[in-house]
Amino acid sequence: MSRGRGHEYQKARERLLAGGPVCVWCRERPATTADHVPPLAEAPAPELWVGELVPACHKCNSSRGAAMTNKRKAGPKTSRSW
Numbered sequence: 001m002s003r004g005r006g007h008e009y010q011k012a013r014e015r016l017l018a019g020g021p022v023c024v025w026c027r028e029r030p031a032t033t034a035d036h037v038p039p040l041a042e043a044p045a046p047e048l049w050v051g052e053l054v055p056a057c058h059k060c061n062s063s064r065g066a067a068m069t070n071k072r073k074a075g076p077k078t079s080r081s082w
């Protein structure tokens, strides 16, 4: 548990959503969450995520997250050879 990072993230997120931006992915729905850029899988360190946030609606944010989780799960499958 790192309280510092959570606090920073929350502040950055509040600042990001303060202006009532539109989701950067679909450009239709109002953004209610903060998404990470670059994607979590490509980020070299968690510290870099803060400040690299883009406004995203819940639908786009969660669908991107699900795609990443599926990718990670499917990864080690091929390591088994009979």
Ligand SMILES: [Zn+2]
Binding pocket: 023, 024, 025, 026, 027, 028, 029, 056, 057, 058, 059, 060, 061
């Ligand atoms: Zn969206």
